[in-house]
């Protein structure tokens with residue numbers, strides 16, 4: 001019945017879309033109407049298309065309610081009659097008992113049913129009777145809801161792409177997903193506790209619940225690398241969401257592709273908060289006062305200024321406290337004034353050179369200027385148009401882009417020393433130094449962003465034109481809204497009155513979106529875009545400078561920060577949330593914890609616990625929900641060919657995914673050794689595997705992984721906890737205490 005309803009709705013929407021597209025759009029007003037309507041219908045169609053698999057996955061029977069409630073991936077309503085809900089969207093408040101009801105606290109629910117479907121066929125049902133009398137033995141110690149369905153979901157083979165968990169969200173996760181929009185929520189949880197899943201479902205929930213606030217500004221989801229973004233890329237569309245930008249920090253400066261990699265040392269230095277002072281000084285260093293007299297060629301002549309004249313112009317510009325490129329105008333004005341004065345004096349001298357003294361007439365002031373104000377204006381104009389003058393001023397206070405300044409800074413030992421003397425050590429500077437043509441790295445991006453703020457952009461003319469355009473669009477959209485208000489034929493059934501949902505501003509933006517780009521796409525192009533909400537995954541990896549960039553993108557501080565400080569591998573990453581976030585939000589953040597591990601079975605977690613103990617003996621591993629009966633295996637590296645070991649793991653995974661995790665120094669060699677294994681096997685460093693999971697994992701040379709970085713034990717803990725089924729360890733010389741046996 002629900003699928004029939006889905007088909008019917010699809011058909012209606014298609015018809016409406018067709019009609020909208022066929023409408024003439026001869027006047028600008030008509031074409032705006034057409035675009036708005038067709039974008040609404042497009043969006044709805046995409047939504048309807050993304051819920052085909054597992055449309056309905058739950059049913060609730062209540063003690064005191066006549067009919068059952070069905071829970072699914074989106075809401076469907078009875079089209080005729082009184083618009084009764086046929087299927088509840090999982091995010092709707094009425095669907096909550098499906099995730100929260102327990103035998104001890106049944107919330108009026110008599111029975112919870114998990115429905116498994118394949119295409120449009122029901123292939124399985126799991127019932128839980130939430131009746132205290134029937135509760136004995138029903139609830140496991142961990143208080144899991146829908147345990148059978150959950151375990152079935154967890155046993156499923158991994159495909160290399162993350163799937164949604166709407167059918168089996170657990171109570172502690174649900175609580176975080178539906179937390180309010182405002183403020184900073186920090187979700188701390190061990191590996192496999194569903195932090196990523198929770199973060200993405202929270203994005204979908206927030207967009208559903210706070211659509212009006214969020215649709216135009218969009219939601220930014222930040223992940224550690226592009227492999228990870230590909231891994232999670234499919235989860236949101238399957239939840240039916242648009243308006244979400246997935247990005248790494250390295251992709252957040254439009255126009256820059258960070259293709260290079262930093263050494264550990266460079267990454268650490270670039271992430272330090274003191275870099276703000278270094279960059280501020282580097283900018284100030286570009287505002288120069290010459291040591292000697294300053295000479296400017298002009299009009300077959302040379303104008304000479306004393307250094308203190310330049311200094312006064314510089315100080316005047318600095319006193320404005322405006323960014324470098326904007327304060328430059330003040331500097332240039334002051335310099336042109338001074339040069340005009342010099343030029344005028346020169347001209348007067350020239351005028352009278354060789355001319356015999358003319359006796360003064362009565363009342364004439366011997367010191368009165370010969371050139372009048374009009375002459376000076378003329379001279380100033382000529383000066384301001386002179387190429388040589390412009391070049392000379394550019395030397396003293398150049399127009400700068402963030403790219404140029406950073407390139408120059410890292411390529412020139414003198415500049416670097418001047419900007420960082422007393423702030424960085426010689427070793428730090430050595431780590432930063434690089435040739436001018438080096439590729440950008442992810443660690444450069446927050447520095448470029450900082451510089452963009454310090455330098456500013458002199459775009460007054462451009463901004464004014466844009467604002468004028470926006471004003472026109474808004475006025476226009478208001479007109480269109482009036483008309484649409486009267487034409488309900490154009491609207492979706494569940495959007496009774498469009499003005500309830502869209503105000504003119506949002507409509508104008510949507511207009512632009514429909515004809516050009518989505519909010520996410522526009523955000524990706526605009527460095528100064530601010531998002532309605534920002535979600536940061538693997539947030540422990542971010543440096544202080546990364547956080548500064550993100551805070552600029554989210555002035556409302558509506559954020560979800562997800563991570564595990566026990567898994568920090570990045571040299572500039574966090575060991576404590578308080579230390580990292582305190583700088584930006586003080587103690588105005590709320591900590592939520594996840595405690596159950598859905599990924600890694602008990603047998604593997606016992607081993608991972610030993611690595612965690614080395615990180616910090618006070619830390620506890622999360623409790624695993626599953627046992628597989630298969631302990632991790634270990635063998636000496638090199639005893640047998642790696643390729644045949646991996647073949648066995650691929651066979652054991654039986655169509656699932658396998659990863660070989662290696663120390664960075666061995667990556668190239670192992671990749672070529674396993675060349676030919678194709679897509680079945682991923683060879684990755686631990687940093688690359690962060691946040692991912694595989695059915696089988698082989699960790700190669702764990703002792704080298706530990707030795708490779710000061711956070712080596714964290715890395716090993718991450719490596720061990722990537723497996724959903726099997727873990728193997730190939731050790732070389734010696735071995736860290738936490739290899740088994």
Ligand SMILES: Nc1ncnc2c1ncn2[C@@H]1O[C@H](COP(=O)(O)OP(=O)(O)OP(=O)(O)O)[C@@H](O)[C@H]1O
Pocket residue numbers: 150153154163164165168169170173189190191192193194195196197198564567598599690691692693721
């Ligand atoms: N309620 C749930 N129902 C079904 N599967 C779940 C549930 N919660 C988590 N999972 C699954 O557990 C696995 C681990 O989840 P996820 O990757 O979100 O964990 P994580 O806390 O981000 O881990 P890490 O810290 O290692 O990155 C995923 O396969 C996810 O789909």
